[in-house]
Amino acid sequence: MTTYIPEIHGNLRKHMVRVPEIINEVSGIRIFGRLIKSLVFTTDVALIKNCNANAVIAVYPFTPQPSISHAIITVSDIPVFCGVGGGTTTGKRVVNLAMDAENQGALGVVLNAPTGNDIIRMVRDRIDIPVVITVVSEGTDIAARIEAGASILNVSCASKTPSVISSIRKRYPEVPIIATGGPTEESIQKTIDAGANAITYTPPTSAEIFKQLMEKYRMEH
Secondary structure, three states, X not given: OOOOOOOOOOHHHOOOEOOOHHHHHOOOXXXXXXXXXXXXXXXXXXXXXXXXXOEXXXXXXXXXXXXXXHHHHHHOOOOEEEEOOOOOOOOHHHHHHHHHHHHXXXXXXXXXXOOXXXXXXXXXXXXXXXXXXEEOOOOOOHHHXXXXXXXXXXXXXXXXXXXXXXXXXXXXXXXXXXXXXXXXXXXXXXXXXXXXXXEEEOOOOHHHHHHHHHHHHHHHO
């Protein structure tokens, strides 16, 4: 039986970015009592403040900086998973960034795919929040990642994501998996069916949303 959920809208938040409803079909990952099913993949604080995702995954293609993490965590009213490097940024700097993210209030830290298992261990030994390791290849040694201390796998293998998740699930039925769902409801469904516990959603950019809004204004005036 479908449960009716009352929903309240405000006049000033009609342009809120909403994650696809299909994401609600995942089991979710419960972290410190909070259930996470959807994560918005962005560092745009305006989008973060106007999105109904359960959490933010703040990973960006630059050297992680505490000032960026601090700005996102301060603005966000939902939990934040902070990228702390592991690719270009390595060694003790990754550990320090992870500790800083935890101290600022991050719910978890995200390590890039090239991160060595020794670095995962160092981070795991220093922080109490989940350590998320990104998986970008079907050849990743998942056993070694888990043994090193990874709490959650973040599978991002483009079109191969569902098949990689299925492969992991056969060997590790209970390991928590976050995964990219792709651009369509069909691709999200395939990712869910493969065994993902939570889905990352890439929202339209502020420029794209503004373009739609400006076109509406022009039609009205």
